[in-house]
Amino acid sequence: MPLVPLYGHERLRERLAEAYARGTLPASMLLHGPRGVGKQRLALWLGQLLLCDGEGVRPCGKCSQCRFTGALTHPDLRWIFPRPRLKDGDPSVDDVRDDYAEAIAERVANGGLYAPPSGSDGIYVATVRAIVRTAAMSPALARRKVFVIGDAERMVPQEGSDAAANAFLKLLEEPPADTTLVLTSSEPGALLPTIRSRVISVRVTPIADAAVGEFLADPIVKSQLRSDSSKTPMSELIGLAAGAPGRLLASASLREATQQAQRLLDAATSADRAGGYRVAFGQGAARARGSFTDTLDALEVLLHHRVKSGVASGNERLSAGAAKALEVVERVKEQASGNVNPQLLTAALIREMSTLIGSRQ
Numbered sequence: 001m002p003l004v005p006l007y008g009h010e011r012l013r014e015r016l017a018e019a020y021a022r023g024t025l026p027a028s029m030l031l032h033g034p035r036g037v038g039k040q041r042l043a044l045w046l047g048q049l050l051l052c053d054g055e056g057v058r059p060c061g062k063c064s065q066c067r068f069t070g071a072l073t074h075p076d077l078r079w080i081f082p083r084p085r086l087k088d089g090d091p092s093v094d095d096v097r098d099d100y101a102e103a104i105a106e107r108v109a110n111g112g113l114y115a116p117p118s119g120s121d122g123i124y125v126a127t128v129r130a131i132v133r134t135a136a137m138s139p140a141l142a143r144r145k146v147f148v149i150g151d152a153e154r155m156v157p158q159e160g161s162d163a164a165a166n167a168f169l170k171l172l173e174e175p176p177a178d179t180t181l182v183l184t185s186s187e188p189g190a191l192l193p194t195i196r197s198r199v200i201s202v203r204v205t206p207i208a209d210a211a212v213g214e215f216l217a218d219p220i221v222k223s224q225l226r227s228d229s230s231k232t233p234m235s236e237l238i239g240l241a242a243g244a245p246g247r248l249l250a251s252a253s254l255r256e257a258t259q260q261a262q263r264l265l266d267a268a269t270s271a272d273r274a275g276g277y278r279v280a281f282g283q284g285a286a287r288a289r290g291s292f293t294d295t296l297d298a299l300e301v302l303l304h305h306r307v308k309s310g311v312a313s314g315n316e317r318l319s320a321g322a323a324k325a326l327e328v329v330e331r332v333k334e335q336a337s338g339n340v341n342p343q344l345l346t347a348a349l350i351r352e353m354s355t356l357i358g359s360r361q
């Protein structure tokens, strides 16, 4: 599937392309602006531009570099973003690489669209170490290499590894001549000050309504927004997007996580075995859009409601059961950050919850 193209940001694209042509493009920069405005897509576009060999307007979309960057398979365009923590212990550079290969394949399958990171996703020290290591190597195919580091405020500091953190700061301060680092953040205030002081900030502003309209008319975007949004008039969607159309995708994935959590809860309370397994297997398919952790976060919200309504109505059994179920969800969340299959975890979760809040209780 092709990536959804970058819509809008024409002026900024011109400025960046001119800076690159003049040789004044900063080697370490931070694109900051509202969530959903397209900062990571813009950073990838810039990476495509920097690696393009074509003549005329770049990225040309035709040269061999562009073919690889366009499919996000170019070894010199690295896309880093928050991920669930890999299994306990100390993942190797190869583990990190495999994890990102899988995550990026998932994003490519969605046309490059994705939901915002969930609460526990981060850019952990093993990933930082892998970035530093790769930056020290020569480019594989192109003349340069570009690192796009999305939601950079999720970089987890130190964790007892000053060496990796310091090496990354040094990399930001003085990247090799063939390396460009593009960080993005919707919450630049949350960035580590040591990182903020080493990058040139570039503001990414909301895009025009016309560009939002083009984005929403893109067939891949349409398929991701799903039925309930397609009933909303275009003018209303454009208004909701407020120049940052990725917001609409975020709310779609949040809605989906809530729906999946509700299905999970229904399966547990109805003690319907077959239904429970269907939900568990559905979790595998739902993974691409909104991670398992998002479903668990949403499930916690639903269970909190149950505790409250139990307390309010004096139904002690209801509130106590839901409170215990919350503990189970907490434990599953921890397990989910390891390498456990979400389908198995979901099946076990439904089973355990049904003993606490099921209809037979």
Ligand SMILES: [Zn+2]
Pocket: 052, 053, 054, 059, 060, 061, 062, 063, 064, 065, 066
């Ligand atoms: Zn090209």
